[in-house]
Amino acid sequence: MIEFDSKFSKSYSTAYRWFVVTGVVVVMLIFFLAFNFFNALTDNQLDARQQFLNKQVELVAKEIQNRFETTYEDLIFFVNNLEPWTYERGNNEEIAFEMRARRIFNNHRNILDTLIVAFPNKTVSFHFDERNNFIKSILNPNESIATESQNKIKFENPSKAVEIHGIFNLDRFLGDELGNYYLGLSSEKLLYKNGEIFGLYEYLPRSGYRILSTTMEELDKDIKNGLRGGYQGFLVNEIESKQFEAIIFQYPFNLYPLEDTLSVVFIQDKRIATAGIYSTYFYLLIGLMFLLLVVILILYRFIKNARISNEILKENSEKIEGLFRQQSLLLQESKGFIYFQDADRKMISVSDEVKDVLGYESEDFKANFHKFISKEDLKKLNNVITESIDNKNDNFSLEFDFLHKNGEWLRVRVFEKLFFDDLGQFTGNVGICTDSNERYLSEQELLRSNNRLISVLKSLPDIIFIYSNEGVFLDYFVQDDSMLISPAKESMGKSINEVLPEPLSEEIMNGFEKARTSGKLVTIEFEALSKSGKKFFETRLFKLDEERMISIARDITGQKLWEKGLQEAMESAELSNKAKSEFLANMSHEIRTPMNGLLGIIGLMEKTQLSKDQKEFLQVIKDSGQSLSVIINDILDYSKIEAGMMKLEGSVFHFKNEIEKILKIFSALIQEKNIKLKYQFGPLIPEYLELDKEKLGQILFNLIGNAIKFTPNDGEISLQMSGELFLESNIILNFSISDSGIGIPEDKISSLIEPFVQVDGSATREYRGTGLGLAISNKLIELMGGELRIESKENKGSTFSFNVFGKIWKEEEQILDVTSSKEEEDFNWEQMADSFPMEILLVEDNETNLKFMKMLMKELGYEVVIAFNGLEAVNFVKERDFDLIFMDIQMPKMNGLEATKIIKDLERKKNIPIVGLSANAFQGDINEALAVGMDAYLAKPVQVKDIALIIKKHFDIKVKKEIN
Incomplete structure (x- = not known):
C-alpha cells in the first residue's frame, strides 16, 4: 500500500510538475505572443498615422501652391488687360477698372495685402483697412510706388506701359491654409522657410520650434533638393519648453516667382500616437488569457502574416505612388491628362491636369465634356469609337478641336485604350488627351x-x-x-x-x-x-x-534669234560705257580735288581765332560745301547706275541688328520732331541673310529719311518687314515704309522715280534736295531684283513699299564692328606729332591740295617731305627712310599706282605703309589701289580727323613691331 501510494505520489508529482511546467510554458507563450502582438499593434498604429500625415502634408502643400498660382495668374491676366488710358477717358473706365481691382481682392483676400497699379500718368493703390473698408489711394508722381519687400511681385505690360506691384501677406496666407487642416491631438503644423521652422499661433506662423541637428540636416537637405520626406527625431518647442520624440513629414512647395525655399512640415508626438492602444490592450490581454493555445497560435500567425502583408502593401504603395508621380510629371511636360470611361462612355474619372490643359475643374469636365466638342467633331469621334468597338480594336487615335474655358478652340489629340471582357463585350476605356495646338498651327x-x-x-x-x-x-x-x-x-x-x-x-x-x-x-x-x-x-x-x-x-529661242543683234549692240554699248566711265572718273577727280581743298581749309579755319560773324560766315560755307558734296555723290551714284558700273556685292550679316543700326542714325531727328517710329519684323524673317548690305542700307536710308523729312512734328512712321520663302534657302524680303506726312498728288507719283524730279519744283519750295534719292533707290531696288511701289494721299501720308531677293544663311557669322570707338571720337589731334612722331612723305601735284595738306600737317605738328609726282616719290624713298606715305593717284610723269608698285617691290622699303589720297571715289578705283599694295585709301574731300587717325594707327603698328 505504501509502495502504491509512493508510486501514485511520484506519478502525481510528475504529472503536476508537467502540468506546472506546461502551464508556465503556456503562460510564458501567451505573454510572449501578447508582447509581440502589442508591438505589431504599435507598428500598425504608427504606420497608419504616418500614412495619414504623409497624405495630409501633400494635400496642404499642393493646395497652398495652387492657391498662390491662381492669384499670380489672375494678376498676370489683370495687367495684360489694363489700358494706359484708363484714367484719361472718363469715370466709366475708372469705375470698371476699380471694380476689377476689388474683385481681385475679394478672390484673393487672404493673400493679397496691397495692390499698386502704375499707369503712364497715374499710380493707384488699393488695400483693406482694419475695419474691412476697401481703400483706394492716388499716389503722387514723386511718391515711391511700393516699399521694398521680399513679398512684393512686379507684373509688367511693356507694350502698354503699365505695371502692377502686388504686396503679399504670406504669413496670413500660410497661416490660414495651415489652419484649415486638423491633425488630431499632440500634432503640430509647422512651416519650413529658408532654413527655419515656424509654428502656427493664431493662424500666423511664428518661430519657436527647433528640430534636433541630425534630423534637421536631413530634412533641410531634402527640401533644398525639392524632395518630400518622412523622418523620426526630436522636436523642441521653445515656447512651451518641452521636448518629445516625433514623427515628421514634410512636402516642399514653391511660390513662383518668390525665391523662398518653403515646405509644409507636420509633426506627431510618437508617444501620443500609440497611447490609445494601452487600455484597449489591457482588456484584450484579459481576453487572451481565456483563449485556447490554438487560437492564440492562430492569432499570432495571423498578426504576423498581417504585419508582413502590411509591409509588402506599404512597399507596393510607395512604388505605385512613385509611378503616379512620374505619370504626373510626364503629363505636365506633354500638356496632357488621363481620363476613364465606363461601358456607356460616361466619364467616371479624370486627372487634375485637365485644368492646366483645358481650364476646367475635374467635376465640370466629367459632367459636360461632350458640350466642349463641336457637333461635327463629336459626330466624327462617336463614329470612330463605334467602329473601333465593332471591330474589337484595342485602341484608336484622333485629333480634333476642344473648347477651352477661356473661349478659344484648342487642337488636341486623344489616344484611347479599349477594354473587352472574355465574351468580347466592351467594358470601358482609358484615354490620354494631349495639347497639340502649337504643332497643328505650325x-x-x-x-x-x-x-x-x-x-x-x-x-x-x-x-x-x-x-x-x-x-x-x-x-x-x-x-x-x-x-x-x-x-x-x-x-x-x-x-x-x-x-x-x-x-x-x-x-x-x-x-x-x-x-x-x-x-x-x-x-x-x-x-x-x-x-x-x-x-x-x-x-x-x-x-x-x-x-x-x-x-x-x-x-530661249527668241533670245537666240536676238543674240547676234544684241552682241553688236553690246559692243557699241561697251564703247559708250567705257567713254562714260572715263568721263565720270575724270569728273569725279576734277570736282573732288577743289572740294577737298575747300572743306579741308574750312576744317582748319574752325580751329583759328574767329569773330562771331566770321564763324557764322564759315559755317555757311561749310554747310554749302557739304551739301554740294552730297549732291555730287548722288549725281555720281546715279551716273554709275546708268553706266552699268554699279554691281552687287553680297555679304552675310545679322539682318535685325543691321536694320536697328540704320534706324538709330535717325534717332536725333526723330526726337527733335517728336515722331513716333514703329518697326516690326515678320515671323519668316531669318536671323542671318546674304545680300548687298550697303545698297539695302542706302535704299532704306533714302526712304526713311524722306519719310522723316516730309512728316510734320508729332507724326507717325511705320516700317513693316516680312519674308516669303522661295526654293528652300532663298527669300523675298518685303519692306513697307508708311508715314503721316504731307502726301503726294496722284498725278505726281509716277514721275517721282525720275532723276531730278520733285513734287514741288519751284524756287520757293519748302523741302530742298536734288531729287535723286528716289531715282537712285528705284534703280538699286531693280538691281537687287525688286520693284518700288508708291501709294499716297495728299495731307494723309504716303506708303513706299519694295521687295528684294536674298539668301538665307543658317550659320552664325562673326560680323566686324566697324563703328568708331569712343577713344577715336574723343581723339585730340592738335600738335599730335609730339606724341606720335613720324617721318611722312606727301606726294601731291595739285597746288590747292598741296597748300591744304601743308597747313593740315603743320596743324598736326609734322614737317613733311613733298614730292610732286610718282617719279620723285620713288627717288625720295630710295634715298631716305619714311614711316608713312600719303600718295595721290593722278599725277604727271608717273601716277600713284605705278609709284606704289615700284616702292612695294623695293626689298628694304616694301613695308612702308602707303595711304592712297585721291579724288577718285569709285569702288573700282579703291579696289585697284589696294590690289597694287596700298595699305589704305582716303577719297577726297578728306577730313583732318581722318588724316590724324591714319597717322595714329600706323604709329601704333610701328611701335608694336619695334617691341616685338
Whole structure:
C-alpha cells in the first residue's frame, strides 16, 4: 500500500510538475505572443498615422501652391488687360477698372495685402483697412510706388506701359491654409522657410520650434533638393519648453516667382500616437488569457502574416505612388491628362491636369465634356469609337478641336485604350488627351506656305521637272505641253534615257550626274524638236534635297534669234560705257580735288581765332560745301547706275541688328520732331541673310529719311518687314515704309522715280534736295531684283513699299564692328606729332591740295617731305627712310599706282605703309589701289580727323613691331 501510494505520489508529482511546467510554458507563450502582438499593434498604429500625415502634408502643400498660382495668374491676366488710358477717358473706365481691382481682392483676400497699379500718368493703390473698408489711394508722381519687400511681385505690360506691384501677406496666407487642416491631438503644423521652422499661433506662423541637428540636416537637405520626406527625431518647442520624440513629414512647395525655399512640415508626438492602444490592450490581454493555445497560435500567425502583408502593401504603395508621380510629371511636360470611361462612355474619372490643359475643374469636365466638342467633331469621334468597338480594336487615335474655358478652340489629340471582357463585350476605356495646338498651327502654316510655293511654281512659264537620284521623273509643273518632246504625264515613272532621244539624253544625264555629285547648279543649253517646232532651251539642274533633283528649263529661242543683234549692240554699248566711265572718273577727280581743298581749309579755319560773324560766315560755307558734296555723290551714284558700273556685292550679316543700326542714325531727328517710329519684323524673317548690305542700307536710308523729312512734328512712321520663302534657302524680303506726312498728288507719283524730279519744283519750295534719292533707290531696288511701289494721299501720308531677293544663311557669322570707338571720337589731334612722331612723305601735284595738306600737317605738328609726282616719290624713298606715305593717284610723269608698285617691290622699303589720297571715289578705283599694295585709301574731300587717325594707327603698328 505504501509502495502504491509512493508510486501514485511520484506519478502525481510528475504529472503536476508537467502540468506546472506546461502551464508556465503556456503562460510564458501567451505573454510572449501578447508582447509581440502589442508591438505589431504599435507598428500598425504608427504606420497608419504616418500614412495619414504623409497624405495630409501633400494635400496642404499642393493646395497652398495652387492657391498662390491662381492669384499670380489672375494678376498676370489683370495687367495684360489694363489700358494706359484708363484714367484719361472718363469715370466709366475708372469705375470698371476699380471694380476689377476689388474683385481681385475679394478672390484673393487672404493673400493679397496691397495692390499698386502704375499707369503712364497715374499710380493707384488699393488695400483693406482694419475695419474691412476697401481703400483706394492716388499716389503722387514723386511718391515711391511700393516699399521694398521680399513679398512684393512686379507684373509688367511693356507694350502698354503699365505695371502692377502686388504686396503679399504670406504669413496670413500660410497661416490660414495651415489652419484649415486638423491633425488630431499632440500634432503640430509647422512651416519650413529658408532654413527655419515656424509654428502656427493664431493662424500666423511664428518661430519657436527647433528640430534636433541630425534630423534637421536631413530634412533641410531634402527640401533644398525639392524632395518630400518622412523622418523620426526630436522636436523642441521653445515656447512651451518641452521636448518629445516625433514623427515628421514634410512636402516642399514653391511660390513662383518668390525665391523662398518653403515646405509644409507636420509633426506627431510618437508617444501620443500609440497611447490609445494601452487600455484597449489591457482588456484584450484579459481576453487572451481565456483563449485556447490554438487560437492564440492562430492569432499570432495571423498578426504576423498581417504585419508582413502590411509591409509588402506599404512597399507596393510607395512604388505605385512613385509611378503616379512620374505619370504626373510626364503629363505636365506633354500638356496632357488621363481620363476613364465606363461601358456607356460616361466619364467616371479624370486627372487634375485637365485644368492646366483645358481650364476646367475635374467635376465640370466629367459632367459636360461632350458640350466642349463641336457637333461635327463629336459626330466624327462617336463614329470612330463605334467602329473601333465593332471591330474589337484595342485602341484608336484622333485629333480634333476642344473648347477651352477661356473661349478659344484648342487642337488636341486623344489616344484611347479599349477594354473587352472574355465574351468580347466592351467594358470601358482609358484615354490620354494631349495639347497639340502649337504643332497643328505650325503644320497649317507650313501647308499654306507650300500651297503658296506651288501657286508660284504653277504660274511660272518655265518647264519644271522633279526626278529621283536615278533620273526617274517624279513630278512636273508645265504650263504648255506643246513645248515638250512628249506629254509630261507620259514621262512620269520613266527615266531620262527613256524619254529623251540620243544624243540629248546623254548630254542631260551627264549634267544631271555632275549636279547630283557636286551639289552645284549645272546649266545646259540644247536644241530640241517639240510639238510646236524646233526650240532652243536653257535648263538648270540642281539638287532639291538629298533624295530628289530638279530641272528648270526655259524657252530661249527668241533670245537666240536676238543674240547676234544684241552682241553688236553690246559692243557699241561697251564703247559708250567705257567713254562714260572715263568721263565720270575724270569728273569725279576734277570736282573732288577743289572740294577737298575747300572743306579741308574750312576744317582748319574752325580751329583759328574767329569773330562771331566770321564763324557764322564759315559755317555757311561749310554747310554749302557739304551739301554740294552730297549732291555730287548722288549725281555720281546715279551716273554709275546708268553706266552699268554699279554691281552687287553680297555679304552675310545679322539682318535685325543691321536694320536697328540704320534706324538709330535717325534717332536725333526723330526726337527733335517728336515722331513716333514703329518697326516690326515678320515671323519668316531669318536671323542671318546674304545680300548687298550697303545698297539695302542706302535704299532704306533714302526712304526713311524722306519719310522723316516730309512728316510734320508729332507724326507717325511705320516700317513693316516680312519674308516669303522661295526654293528652300532663298527669300523675298518685303519692306513697307508708311508715314503721316504731307502726301503726294496722284498725278505726281509716277514721275517721282525720275532723276531730278520733285513734287514741288519751284524756287520757293519748302523741302530742298536734288531729287535723286528716289531715282537712285528705284534703280538699286531693280538691281537687287525688286520693284518700288508708291501709294499716297495728299495731307494723309504716303506708303513706299519694295521687295528684294536674298539668301538665307543658317550659320552664325562673326560680323566686324566697324563703328568708331569712343577713344577715336574723343581723339585730340592738335600738335599730335609730339606724341606720335613720324617721318611722312606727301606726294601731291595739285597746288590747292598741296597748300591744304601743308597747313593740315603743320596743324598736326609734322614737317613733311613733298614730292610732286610718282617719279620723285620713288627717288625720295630710295634715298631716305619714311614711316608713312600719303600718295595721290593722278599725277604727271608717273601716277600713284605705278609709284606704289615700284616702292612695294623695293626689298628694304616694301613695308612702308602707303595711304592712297585721291579724288577718285569709285569702288573700282579703291579696289585697284589696294590690289597694287596700298595699305589704305582716303577719297577726297578728306577730313583732318581722318588724316590724324591714319597717322595714329600706323604709329601704333610701328611701335608694336619695334617691341616685338
